[in-house]
Amino acid sequence: MTTPSAASTPETPRPATVSGSSPDVIRRAQAGDTAAFEILYRENSPRVYALCLRLSGGTQAEASELMQDVFIRAWRGLKSFRGDSAFSSWLHRLAVNAMLESVRSEKRRTSRVLHMEEPDTIGAATISENPGLQVDLERAIAGLPEGARMAFVLHEIEGYQHEEIAAQLGIAAGTVKAQLHRARKLLIQALNR
Amino acid sequence: MTDDILDEDRIRDLEARIAQLPREIEPPAGAWTAIKSEIARKGDARIGRAGFWQQPAFLAAAALLLVTGSSAITAIALGRRAPSETAPGVAARDGARPTATPATLAEFTVVENDYISTANRLSAILESEETQLTPETIMKLKESLRVIDAAILEARRALAADPANKQLVEMLSTSYNQKLDLLRRTTEMGRS
Numbered sequence: 184m185t186t187p188s189a190a191s192t193p194e195t196p197r198p199a200t201v202s203g204s205s206p207d208v209i210r211r212a213q214a215g216d217t218a219a220f221e222i223l224y225r226e227n228s229p230r231v232y233a234l235c236l237r238l239s240g241g242t243q244a245e246a247s248e249l250m251q252d253v254f255i256r257a258w259r260g261l262k263s264f265r266g267d268s269a270f271s272s273w274l275h276r277l278a279v280n281a282m283l284e285s286v287r288s289e290k291r292r293t294s295r296v297l298h299m300e301e302p303d304t305i306g307a308a309t310i311s312e313n314p315g316l317q318v319d320l321e322r323a324i325a326g327l328p329e330g331a332r333m334a335f336v337l338h339e340i341e342g343y344q345h346e347e348i349a350a351q352l353g354i355a356a357g358t359v360k361a362q363l364h365r366a367r368k369l370l371i372q373a374l375n376r
Numbered sequence: 377m378t379d380d381i382l383d384e385d386r387i388r389d390l391e392a393r394i395a396q397l398p399r400e401i402e403p404p405a406g407a408w409t410a411i412k413s414e415i416a417r418k419g420d421a422r423i424g425r426a427g428f429w430q431q432p433a434f435l436a437a438a439a440l441l442l443v444t445g446s447s448a449i450t451a452i453a454l455g456r457r458a459p460s461e462t463a464p465g466v467a468a469r470d471g472a473r474p475t476a477t478p479a480t481l482a483e484f485t486v487v488e489n490d491y492i493s494t495a496n497r498l499s500a501i502l503e504s505e506e507t508q509l510t511p512e513t514i515m516k517l518k519e520s521l522r523v524i525d526a527a528i529l530e531a532r533r534a535l536a537a538d539p540a541n542k543q544l545v546e547m548l549s550t551s552y553n554q555k556l557d558l559l560r561r562t563t564e565m566g567r568s
Binding site for chain 2 (some may be wrong): 217220221224225228229230231232233236243247250251254255258320321339340364367368370371374375
Protein backbone atom coordinates (compact mmCIF):
# COMPACT_ATOMS: atom_id res chain seq x y z
CA MET A 184 0.00 0.00 0.00
CA THR A 185 2.54 2.51 -1.08
CA THR A 186 -0.18 4.88 -2.20
CA PRO A 187 -2.93 4.19 0.23
CA SER A 188 -5.36 6.76 -0.99
CA ALA A 189 -5.08 5.62 -4.56
CA ALA A 190 -5.51 2.05 -3.48
CA SER A 191 -8.54 2.56 -1.35
CA THR A 192 -10.46 5.53 -2.59
CA PRO A 193 -11.81 4.26 -5.91
CA GLU A 194 -14.15 1.88 -4.10
CA THR A 195 -14.60 4.14 -1.14
CA PRO A 196 -17.58 6.44 -1.42
CA ARG A 197 -16.63 9.99 -0.73
CA PRO A 198 -18.71 11.68 1.92
CA ALA A 199 -19.73 14.36 -0.53
CA THR A 200 -21.51 11.92 -2.76
CA VAL A 201 -23.26 9.80 -0.23
CA SER A 202 -26.41 11.71 0.44
CA GLY A 203 -28.91 13.04 -1.96
CA SER A 204 -30.93 14.91 0.63
CA SER A 205 -33.23 17.12 -1.32
CA PRO A 206 -32.74 20.88 -1.05
CA ASP A 207 -36.42 21.25 -0.33
CA VAL A 208 -36.26 18.92 2.65
CA ILE A 209 -33.19 20.75 3.91
CA ARG A 210 -34.91 24.10 3.51
CA ARG A 211 -37.95 22.87 5.41
CA ALA A 212 -35.74 21.58 8.20
CA GLN A 213 -33.90 24.87 8.26
CA ALA A 214 -37.25 26.57 8.75
CA GLY A 215 -37.85 24.46 11.85
CA ASP A 216 -39.80 21.56 10.38
CA THR A 217 -38.90 18.57 12.56
CA ALA A 218 -40.64 16.16 10.19
CA ALA A 219 -38.28 17.29 7.45
CA PHE A 220 -35.37 16.94 9.83
CA GLU A 221 -36.48 13.39 10.57
CA ILE A 222 -36.27 12.66 6.85
CA LEU A 223 -32.71 13.95 6.88
CA TYR A 224 -32.03 11.79 9.90
CA ARG A 225 -33.44 8.67 8.25
CA GLU A 226 -31.40 9.31 5.11
CA ASN A 227 -28.13 10.03 6.83
CA SER A 228 -28.09 8.33 10.22
CA PRO A 229 -26.84 4.89 9.08
CA ARG A 230 -23.75 6.43 7.58
CA VAL A 231 -23.20 8.85 10.43
CA TYR A 232 -23.71 6.04 12.94
CA ALA A 233 -21.20 3.84 11.16
CA LEU A 234 -18.70 6.67 11.29
CA CYS A 235 -19.42 7.36 14.97
CA LEU A 236 -19.19 3.67 15.82
CA ARG A 237 -15.80 3.33 14.22
CA LEU A 238 -14.41 6.63 15.43
CA SER A 239 -15.46 5.89 18.98
CA GLY A 240 -13.87 2.46 18.97
CA GLY A 241 -16.85 0.21 18.53
CA THR A 242 -18.73 1.12 21.67
CA GLN A 243 -22.38 1.19 20.73
CA ALA A 244 -23.50 3.33 23.65
CA GLU A 245 -20.84 5.93 22.99
CA ALA A 246 -21.46 5.83 19.26
CA SER A 247 -25.18 6.29 19.77
CA GLU A 248 -24.61 9.22 22.10
CA LEU A 249 -22.14 10.74 19.69
CA MET A 250 -24.53 10.35 16.77
CA GLN A 251 -27.34 11.94 18.74
CA ASP A 252 -25.07 14.82 19.59
CA VAL A 253 -24.20 15.21 15.92
CA PHE A 254 -27.84 15.45 14.88
CA ILE A 255 -28.70 17.82 17.70
CA ARG A 256 -25.80 20.00 16.64
CA ALA A 257 -27.01 19.72 13.08
CA TRP A 258 -30.47 20.86 14.07
CA ARG A 259 -29.09 23.83 15.93
CA GLY A 260 -26.70 24.74 13.18
CA LEU A 261 -28.89 24.01 10.19
CA LYS A 262 -29.22 27.64 9.28
CA SER A 263 -25.48 27.85 8.79
CA PHE A 264 -25.64 25.11 6.15
CA ARG A 265 -25.63 26.91 2.82
CA GLY A 266 -25.42 23.96 0.51
CA ASP A 267 -21.82 24.60 -0.54
CA SER A 268 -21.17 20.91 0.07
CA ALA A 269 -23.40 17.88 0.36
CA PHE A 270 -25.45 17.69 3.51
CA SER A 271 -23.79 14.37 4.33
CA SER A 272 -20.35 15.98 4.11
CA TRP A 273 -21.48 18.65 6.51
CA LEU A 274 -22.76 15.97 8.89
CA HIS A 275 -19.50 14.09 8.59
CA ARG A 276 -17.58 17.14 9.62
CA LEU A 277 -19.89 17.64 12.58
CA ALA A 278 -19.34 14.02 13.57
CA VAL A 279 -15.58 14.28 13.38
CA ASN A 280 -15.61 17.55 15.30
CA ALA A 281 -17.91 16.08 17.93
CA MET A 282 -15.62 13.10 18.32
CA LEU A 283 -12.57 15.32 18.63
CA GLU A 284 -14.31 17.49 21.16
CA SER A 285 -15.38 14.45 23.10
CA VAL A 286 -11.85 13.17 23.16
CA ARG A 287 -10.47 16.51 24.22
CA SER A 288 -12.96 17.46 26.88
CA GLU A 289 -13.97 14.15 28.35
CA LYS A 290 -10.94 11.99 28.02
CA ARG A 291 -8.48 14.86 28.17
CA ARG A 292 -6.07 13.01 26.00
CA THR A 293 -5.53 15.49 23.23
CA SER A 294 -1.82 15.00 23.13
CA ARG A 295 -2.22 11.28 22.81
CA VAL A 296 -4.69 11.62 20.03
CA LEU A 297 -2.87 14.18 18.04
CA HIS A 298 0.60 12.82 18.40
CA MET A 299 2.24 9.48 18.59
CA GLU A 300 2.36 8.74 22.28
CA GLU A 301 -0.06 5.84 22.18
CA PRO A 302 0.75 2.22 22.90
CA ASP A 303 1.86 0.38 19.80
CA THR A 304 -0.58 -2.47 20.29
CA ILE A 305 -4.14 -3.36 19.49
CA GLY A 306 -6.39 -2.93 22.51
CA ALA A 307 -6.31 -6.29 24.22
CA ALA A 308 -9.74 -6.02 25.83
CA THR A 309 -11.35 -5.42 22.50
CA ILE A 310 -10.04 -8.42 20.67
CA SER A 311 -9.59 -10.94 23.44
CA GLU A 312 -13.26 -11.41 24.18
CA ASN A 313 -13.42 -14.34 21.75
CA PRO A 314 -9.88 -15.61 21.73
CA GLY A 315 -10.79 -18.75 19.85
CA LEU A 316 -12.29 -16.92 16.90
CA GLN A 317 -10.62 -15.35 13.94
CA VAL A 318 -9.93 -11.72 14.67
CA ASP A 319 -12.61 -9.65 13.13
CA LEU A 320 -11.54 -6.55 11.22
CA GLU A 321 -14.09 -4.32 12.88
CA ARG A 322 -12.99 -5.52 16.25
CA ALA A 323 -9.36 -4.97 15.37
CA ILE A 324 -10.09 -1.46 14.13
CA ALA A 325 -11.95 -0.72 17.34
CA GLY A 326 -8.91 -1.82 19.28
CA LEU A 327 -6.50 0.48 17.52
CA PRO A 328 -4.97 3.33 19.50
CA GLU A 329 -7.18 6.37 19.18
CA GLY A 330 -5.05 8.49 16.87
CA ALA A 331 -4.31 5.60 14.55
CA ARG A 332 -7.94 4.56 14.54
CA MET A 333 -9.23 8.01 13.65
CA ALA A 334 -6.72 8.44 10.85
CA PHE A 335 -7.45 4.95 9.56
CA VAL A 336 -11.23 5.26 9.64
CA LEU A 337 -11.23 8.67 7.99
CA HIS A 338 -8.79 7.66 5.27
CA GLU A 339 -9.39 4.01 4.52
CA ILE A 340 -13.10 3.79 5.17
CA GLU A 341 -14.41 7.31 4.68
CA GLY A 342 -12.07 8.21 1.88
CA TYR A 343 -10.62 11.45 3.21
CA GLN A 344 -7.26 12.55 1.88
CA HIS A 345 -4.25 12.92 4.16
CA GLU A 346 -4.41 16.68 4.01
CA GLU A 347 -8.11 16.73 4.84
CA ILE A 348 -7.56 14.52 7.85
CA ALA A 349 -4.62 16.62 8.92
CA ALA A 350 -6.77 19.73 8.78
CA GLN A 351 -9.59 18.13 10.71
CA LEU A 352 -7.38 16.66 13.40
CA GLY A 353 -5.11 19.65 13.57
CA ILE A 354 -1.98 17.68 12.87
CA ALA A 355 0.58 17.49 10.07
CA ALA A 356 -0.14 15.39 7.01
CA GLY A 357 3.04 13.48 7.75
CA THR A 358 1.68 12.55 11.14
CA VAL A 359 -1.48 11.26 9.50
CA LYS A 360 0.60 9.07 7.20
CA ALA A 361 2.57 7.77 10.15
CA GLN A 362 -0.64 6.98 12.01
CA LEU A 363 -1.99 5.17 8.97
CA HIS A 364 1.18 3.14 8.61
CA ARG A 365 0.98 2.18 12.24
CA ALA A 366 -2.69 1.31 11.97
CA ARG A 367 -2.08 -0.96 8.99
CA LYS A 368 0.80 -2.64 10.72
CA LEU A 369 -1.24 -3.28 13.84
CA LEU A 370 -4.23 -4.52 11.88
CA ILE A 371 -2.16 -6.89 9.79
CA GLN A 372 -0.57 -8.26 12.92
CA ALA A 373 -3.97 -8.70 14.55
CA LEU A 374 -5.55 -10.31 11.51
CA ASN A 375 -2.72 -12.76 11.05
CA ARG A 376 -2.44 -13.99 14.60
CA MET B 377 7.18 -8.17 8.02
CA THR B 378 9.47 -5.81 9.84
CA ASP B 379 8.38 -2.90 11.96
CA ASP B 380 8.60 -0.46 9.09
CA ILE B 381 8.04 -2.44 5.92
CA LEU B 382 4.63 -3.93 5.38
CA ASP B 383 4.13 -7.03 3.29
CA GLU B 384 2.39 -6.13 0.02
CA ASP B 385 0.22 -9.27 -0.06
CA ARG B 386 -1.01 -8.68 3.42
CA ILE B 387 -1.73 -5.07 2.63
CA ARG B 388 -3.77 -6.12 -0.38
CA ASP B 389 -5.63 -8.60 1.77
CA LEU B 390 -6.30 -5.88 4.31
CA GLU B 391 -7.57 -3.54 1.58
CA ALA B 392 -9.87 -6.23 0.28
CA ARG B 393 -11.33 -6.72 3.71
CA ILE B 394 -11.70 -3.00 4.24
CA ALA B 395 -13.59 -2.70 0.96
CA GLN B 396 -16.11 -5.20 2.26
CA LEU B 397 -16.88 -3.27 5.41
CA PRO B 398 -20.38 -1.78 5.41
CA ARG B 399 -20.44 1.98 4.99
CA GLU B 400 -23.80 2.17 6.68
CA ILE B 401 -24.89 0.67 9.98
CA GLU B 402 -28.41 1.04 11.28
CA PRO B 403 -28.39 3.07 14.50
CA PRO B 404 -30.26 1.95 17.63
CA ALA B 405 -34.02 2.18 17.26
CA GLY B 406 -34.54 4.74 19.99
CA ALA B 407 -31.96 7.20 18.76
CA TRP B 408 -34.35 9.39 16.80
CA THR B 409 -36.77 9.54 19.70
CA ALA B 410 -34.01 10.81 21.94
CA ILE B 411 -32.94 13.38 19.38
CA LYS B 412 -36.49 14.51 18.79
CA SER B 413 -37.21 14.93 22.45
CA GLU B 414 -34.00 16.88 22.94
CA ILE B 415 -34.94 19.15 20.07
CA ALA B 416 -38.45 19.58 21.44
CA ARG B 417 -37.14 20.21 24.93
CA LYS B 418 -35.07 23.08 23.68
CA GLY B 419 -37.90 24.43 21.57
CA ASP B 420 -37.23 26.32 18.44
CA ALA B 421 -34.62 28.37 20.20
CA ARG B 422 -32.02 25.88 19.04
CA ILE B 423 -29.95 26.61 22.04
CA GLY B 424 -28.34 24.24 24.32
CA ARG B 425 -25.66 21.92 25.37
CA ALA B 426 -24.22 20.97 22.03
CA GLY B 427 -20.78 21.75 20.91
CA PHE B 428 -19.44 24.78 22.54
CA TRP B 429 -17.81 26.03 19.39
CA GLN B 430 -20.99 25.50 17.44
CA GLN B 431 -23.30 27.21 19.90
CA PRO B 432 -24.92 30.16 18.24
CA ALA B 433 -23.87 33.16 20.19
CA PHE B 434 -27.25 34.72 19.69
CA LEU B 435 -28.53 32.20 22.17
CA ALA B 436 -26.10 33.44 24.63
CA ALA B 437 -28.08 36.56 24.59
CA ALA B 438 -27.65 38.29 27.91
CA ALA B 439 -26.59 37.86 31.49
CA LEU B 440 -26.71 38.44 35.15
CA LEU B 441 -25.72 36.68 38.37
CA LEU B 442 -22.55 36.04 36.77
CA VAL B 443 -20.83 39.31 37.04
CA THR B 444 -18.62 38.33 39.92
CA GLY B 445 -18.63 34.64 39.23
CA SER B 446 -17.34 34.83 35.72
CA SER B 447 -14.54 37.16 36.72
CA ALA B 448 -13.25 34.58 39.14
CA ILE B 449 -13.66 31.83 36.61
CA THR B 450 -11.95 33.88 33.98
CA ALA B 451 -9.07 34.58 36.30
CA ILE B 452 -8.73 30.93 37.18
CA ALA B 453 -9.01 29.75 33.64
CA LEU B 454 -6.76 32.23 32.04
CA GLY B 455 -4.26 33.10 34.70
CA ARG B 456 -5.07 36.76 35.23
CA ARG B 457 -4.06 38.65 32.19
CA ALA B 458 -4.67 42.32 31.95
CA PRO B 459 -7.84 43.19 30.10
CA SER B 460 -5.89 45.55 27.91
CA GLU B 461 -3.83 42.68 26.56
CA THR B 462 -5.98 42.05 23.59
CA ALA B 463 -4.81 39.93 20.75
CA PRO B 464 -3.32 41.71 17.79
CA GLY B 465 -5.92 42.02 15.15
CA VAL B 466 -8.72 41.11 17.47
CA ALA B 467 -9.13 44.47 19.10
CA ALA B 468 -9.62 46.15 15.76
CA ARG B 469 -12.22 43.64 14.77
CA ASP B 470 -13.96 44.20 18.08
CA GLY B 471 -14.46 47.83 17.47
CA ALA B 472 -18.19 47.44 17.64
CA ARG B 473 -18.14 46.65 21.30
CA PRO B 474 -20.67 48.87 23.03
CA THR B 475 -19.38 51.18 25.71
CA ALA B 476 -22.44 52.92 27.14
CA THR B 477 -25.02 50.77 28.84
CA PRO B 478 -28.50 51.20 27.40
CA ALA B 479 -31.26 51.99 29.84
CA THR B 480 -33.91 49.55 28.67
CA LEU B 481 -34.18 46.20 27.01
CA ALA B 482 -35.41 47.86 23.85
CA GLU B 483 -32.29 50.03 23.69
CA PHE B 484 -30.09 47.14 24.63
CA THR B 485 -31.46 45.05 21.82
CA VAL B 486 -29.98 47.53 19.37
CA VAL B 487 -26.45 47.09 20.68
CA GLU B 488 -26.92 43.41 21.41
CA ASN B 489 -26.32 42.61 17.76
CA ASP B 490 -22.84 44.07 18.12
CA TYR B 491 -22.13 41.89 21.11
CA ILE B 492 -23.38 38.85 19.29
CA SER B 493 -21.50 39.46 16.08
CA THR B 494 -18.32 40.17 18.02
CA ALA B 495 -18.75 37.01 20.08
CA ASN B 496 -19.38 35.04 16.92
CA ARG B 497 -16.27 36.45 15.31
CA LEU B 498 -14.12 35.66 18.33
CA SER B 499 -15.60 32.17 18.60
CA ALA B 500 -14.75 31.55 14.97
CA ILE B 501 -11.19 32.70 15.55
CA LEU B 502 -10.94 30.47 18.59
CA GLU B 503 -12.36 27.55 16.72
CA SER B 504 -9.75 27.91 14.03
CA GLU B 505 -7.00 28.14 16.63
CA GLU B 506 -8.35 25.60 19.06
CA THR B 507 -5.52 23.18 18.55
CA GLN B 508 -3.10 25.75 19.93
CA LEU B 509 -4.77 25.68 23.31
CA THR B 510 -4.20 23.07 25.96
CA PRO B 511 -7.03 20.68 26.81
CA GLU B 512 -7.16 22.18 30.30
CA THR B 513 -7.62 25.69 28.94
CA ILE B 514 -10.31 24.53 26.54
CA MET B 515 -12.11 22.75 29.34
CA LYS B 516 -11.96 25.75 31.65
CA LEU B 517 -13.00 28.06 28.88
CA LYS B 518 -16.02 25.90 28.19
CA GLU B 519 -16.95 25.81 31.82
CA SER B 520 -16.64 29.55 32.11
CA LEU B 521 -18.65 30.21 28.99
CA ARG B 522 -21.30 27.78 30.10
CA VAL B 523 -21.72 29.75 33.33
CA ILE B 524 -21.71 33.06 31.50
CA ASP B 525 -24.20 31.90 28.91
CA ALA B 526 -26.48 30.53 31.58
CA ALA B 527 -26.38 33.85 33.37
CA ILE B 528 -27.00 35.70 30.14
CA LEU B 529 -30.01 33.56 29.52
CA GLU B 530 -31.30 34.13 33.04
CA ALA B 531 -30.95 37.86 32.68
CA ARG B 532 -32.65 37.75 29.34
CA ARG B 533 -35.59 35.93 30.84
CA ALA B 534 -35.76 38.33 33.76
CA LEU B 535 -35.70 41.27 31.37
CA ALA B 536 -38.47 39.78 29.32
CA ALA B 537 -40.63 40.01 32.42
CA ASP B 538 -39.30 43.41 33.46
CA PRO B 539 -38.03 45.21 30.32
CA ALA B 540 -37.46 48.55 32.01
CA ASN B 541 -35.27 47.27 34.81
CA LYS B 542 -32.02 49.19 34.41
CA GLN B 543 -30.10 47.00 36.81
CA LEU B 544 -30.91 43.93 34.79
CA VAL B 545 -29.84 45.69 31.61
CA GLU B 546 -26.57 46.65 33.27
CA MET B 547 -25.96 43.13 34.44
CA LEU B 548 -26.76 41.80 31.02
CA SER B 549 -24.36 44.23 29.44
CA THR B 550 -21.65 43.43 31.95
CA SER B 551 -22.01 39.73 31.32
CA TYR B 552 -21.70 40.25 27.60
CA ASN B 553 -18.56 42.26 28.17
CA GLN B 554 -17.16 39.51 30.33
CA LYS B 555 -17.90 36.97 27.68
CA LEU B 556 -16.11 39.06 25.09
CA ASP B 557 -13.17 39.61 27.42
CA LEU B 558 -12.92 35.90 28.04
CA LEU B 559 -13.02 35.11 24.35
CA ARG B 560 -10.50 37.84 23.54
CA ARG B 561 -8.04 36.75 26.14
CA THR B 562 -8.32 33.13 25.17
CA THR B 563 -7.79 34.07 21.55
CA GLU B 564 -4.69 35.88 22.62
CA MET B 565 -3.48 32.83 24.53
CA GLY B 566 -3.89 30.75 21.42
CA ARG B 567 -1.66 33.13 19.55
CA SER B 568 1.01 33.59 22.14
